[in-house]
Amino acid sequence: MCMFGVTQILPSTVTFLQIIKPISFFIMGGWLLCYYVDKSTPTTPLARKNLLFLLIVCGVLLADGIADIYYVIRMKPLMSVSCCATFFDVPLRPSAMIPQAIFGRNFQKILFIVYYVTNILLIALLFTSMSKKWVSVASLPRKIVLYSQYAIGIINIPVVIYTFIENIAPKLMQLPYHHCIYCFMGNGMVPDAPIMLGLFVIGTFAIGWMGILRLLCRDTGTQSVTEKLIIKVNNFSAFCLLASVIMVTIHLILI
Amino acid sequence: MTKKFWIGLIIVLIVALMGVSYQKFLKNPHCAYDGSSVIPIYEVDIVLKEKSTKKFCSIYCAVQWFKNNVKFVDHVIVTDEIRGNKIDSYMAYFVTSELITNETNDSRIHVFQQRQDAITHTEKFHGMMTDDPFSLDE
Numbered sequence: 001m002c003m004f005g006v007t008q009i010l011p012s013t014v015t016f017l018q019i020i021k022p023i024s025f026f027i028m029g030g031w032l033l034c035y036y037v038d039k040s041t042p043t044t045p046l047a048r049k050n051l052l053f054l055l056i057v058c059g060v061l062l063a064d065g066i067a068d069i070y071y072v073i074r075m076k077p078l079m080s081v082s083c084c085a086t087f088f089d090v091p092l093r094p095s096a097m098i099p100q101a102i103f104g105r106n107f108q109k110i111l112f113i114v115y116y117v118t119n120i121l122l123i124a125l126l127f128t129s130m131s132k133k134w135v136s137v138a139s140l141p142r143k144i145v146l147y148s149q150y151a152i153g154i155i156n157i158p159v160v161i162y163t164f165i166e167n168i169a170p171k172l173m174q175l176p177y178h179h180c181i182y183c184f185m186g187n188g189m190v191p192d193a194p195i196m197l198g199l200f201v202i203g204t205f206a207i208g209w210m211g212i213l214r215l216l217c218r219d220t221g222t223q224s225v226t227e228k229l230i231i232k233v234n235n236f237s238a239f240c241l242l243a244s245v246i247m248v249t250i251h252l253i254l255i
Numbered sequence: 256m257t258k259k260f261w262i263g264l265i266i267v268l269i270v271a272l273m274g275v276s277y278q279k280f281l282k283n284p285h286c287a288y289d290g291s292s293v294i295p296i297y298e299v300d301i302v303l304k305e306k307s308t309k310k311f312c313s314i315y316c317a318v319q320w321f322k323n324n325v326k327f328v329d330h331v332i333v334t335d336e337i338r339g340n341k342i343d344s345y346m347a348y349f350v351t352s353e354l355i356t357n358e359t360n361d362s363r364i365h366v367f368q369q370r371q372d373a374i375t376h377t378e379k380f381h382g383m384m385t386d387d388p389f390s391l392d393e
Contacts, residue, residue: 085369178338246264255275
């Protein structure tokens with residue numbers, strides 16, 4: 001059974017798991033950063049906030065764990081499931097229909113351009129807040145840059161997912177008609193594919209983690225620690241997104 | 256930008272180059288008939304009776320080699336163009352169409368695991384279904 005086949009055993013449970021797992025990773029990362037800020041301050045001023053946040057994290061992780069156990073228990077051996085080609089390679093696949101509805105018939109080319117535009121823009125915005133002049137920037141332009149980072153970061157998620165499914169995965173696997181992201185990730189045709197996607201996921205999550213830090217750790221006695229950590233996370237995010245784009249580009253040029 | 260940032264980027268660059276090299280030079284073997292690089296989607300494997308395998312870049316090359324060495328052949332494995340699955344040639348659907356798979360030898364034979372894929376390709380590229388060129392019938 002291929003990786004996609006595993007997702008077809010209990011489709012609704014797997015859909016839930018595929019949504020909740022990145023959420024778990026995201027909020028767990030956010031909590032760990034808040035915890036780090038709190039621990040770096042002798043008076044631990046964020047203890048109450050962190051405890052409440054931890055309750056939410058535990059709730060999500062519990063739901064994730066229960067769904068995992070439910071899936072394993074309900075899974076029956078010798079179940080026959082559909083192949084990835086019957087889902088990813090049909091003309092009416094969602095990954096083609098949605099971009100086609102937005103960009104028209106030549107959606108694949110446009111999607112590819114949008115992929116580079118949004119990523120480069122996002123990296124540029126992250127680099128802006130990395131510069132030394134950033135500290136002296138006035139409040140309004142600062143806010144515009146920060147909110148633009150969040151907005152483009154969110155827009156970038158579906159753009160990257162659809163571009164990977166429609167353009168990058170088939171090209172890199174050298175299977176021009178096969179749009180399966182699971183095969184791309186797991187069948188070893190592109191050995192560094194998990195690194196490319198992993199860097200994108202961490203880079204995008206890091207933008208969200210900066211948002212969590214700004215939201216929960218700003219108005220307390222932890223300002224300086226938070227600021228330093230935000231700069232580190234910002235640099236890390238810029239690095240991860242840039243690295244992901246560089247890896248994809250090298251593969252597309254050289255393959 | 257810090258030194259760590261640049262070191263990280265160099266590492267990523269090296270990883271990407273290693274990935275490409277693996278795909279191009281290690282994973283993709285060379286054709287046993289004309290020596291060209293074997294693209295996974297069109298790979299043909301001829302398994303010999305002595306259990307070794309010969310890899311070919313296209314149906315054309317594989318057929319040329321097969322004609323001269325039929326007595327040594329145990330079975331032939333072809334690759335489904337859609338999913339990249341490897342299947343026994345007697346289970347596959349072969350289509351000759353206007354679409355070229357290998358420009359160097361003008362190979363136009365395409366392989367599909369599912370009949371529907373073969374029919375779709377036939378309609379799209381003005382092709383016709385053909386028999387298994389690796390038939391081992393006496």
